[in-house]
Amino acid sequence: xxxxxxxxxxxxxxxxxxxxxxxxxxxxxxxxxxxxxxxxxxxxxxxxxxxxxxxxxxxxxxxxxxxxxxxxxxxxxxxxxxxxxxxxxxxxxxxxxxxxxxxxxxxxxxxxxxxxxxxxxxxxxxxxxxxxxxxxxxxxxxxxxxxxxxxxxxxxxxxxxxxxxxxxxxxxxxxxxxxxxxxxxxxxxxxxxxxxxxxxxxxxxxxxxxxxxxxxxxxxxxxxxxxxxxxxxxxxxxx
Numbered sequence: 001x002x003x004x005x006x007x008x009x010x011x012x013x014x015x016x017x018x019x020x021x022x023x024x025x026x027x028x029x030x031x032x033x034x035x036x037x038x039x040x041x042x043x044x045x046x047x048x049x050x051x052x053x054x055x056x057x058x059x060x061x062x063x064x065x066x067x068x069x070x071x072x073x074x075x076x077x078x079x080x081x082x083x084x085x086x087x088x089x090x091x092x093x094x095x096x097x098x099x100x101x102x103x104x105x106x107x108x109x110x111x112x113x114x115x116x117x118x119x120x121x122x123x124x125x126x127x128x129x130x131x132x133x134x135x136x137x138x139x140x141x142x143x144x145x146x147x148x149x150x151x152x153x154x155x156x157x158x159x160x161x162x163x164x165x166x167x168x169x170x171x172x173x174x175x176x177x178x179x180x181x182x183x184x185x186x187x188x189x190x191x192x193x194x195x196x197x198x199x200x201x202x203x204x205x206x207x208x209x210x211x212x213x214x215x216x217x218x219x220x221x222x223x224x225x226x227x228x229x230x231x232x233x234x235x236x237x238x239x
Contacts, residue, residue, distance in 0.1 A: 162183070
């Protein structure tokens with residue numbers, strides 16, 4: 001019995017080994033306690049998983065609601081456009097203007113160019129005062145410009161932008177009016193390119209060409225003083 005005791009004492013790692021055995025015994029002896037610790041540690045994981053699921057469901061719900069809102073907004077715009085076109089064809093100029101001005105902050109190009117046209121039509125009425133006419137002409141240009149910014153592929157936006165620039169020239173002087181002639185031609189040509197069947201754009205492009213083909217010699221001389229290469233056209237381009 002003495003020999004094993006002495007051998008045990010002679011072992012160099014007996015203290016560490018003893019501690020290891022004791023630690024192992026404590027670990028195995030408290031196995032149930034360790035299990036409860038593991039279970040408790042899974043609670044944050046479950047909570048995070050629940051929050052992730054809720055976040056995903058919330059995002060999906062947001063997408064569904066957003067799509068529904070877009071569909072509803074599109075349907076509303078289509079309804080307004082149908083109503084606007086009916087009033088325009090019926091010659092209800094003032095009612096049309098009142099309808100469309102409610103949506104003057106719209107981002108829809110189709111609505112905005114119609115508002116530009118309506119503003120110009122009100123300006124053309126005989127009962128509209130000169131002051132009101134000027135305000136309406138500039139408003140029309142702004143609406144047409146916004147329509148063009150929203151959709152450069154809209155032939156109507158190009159057409160009404162050109163028409164409204166031409167109207168503004170009456171208040172800007174001869175130099176600005178001649179300078180705008182280049183822009184007017186460019187947008188009429190673009191409108192025809194986008195919609196070759198639009199009779200209004202073709203007709204107005206013809207008027208533009210005829211105007212500069214018919215320009216008297218003294219006006220041409222004035223234009224050359226103001227511009228090195230003033231706008232010009234020929235009778236062939238009119239046809």
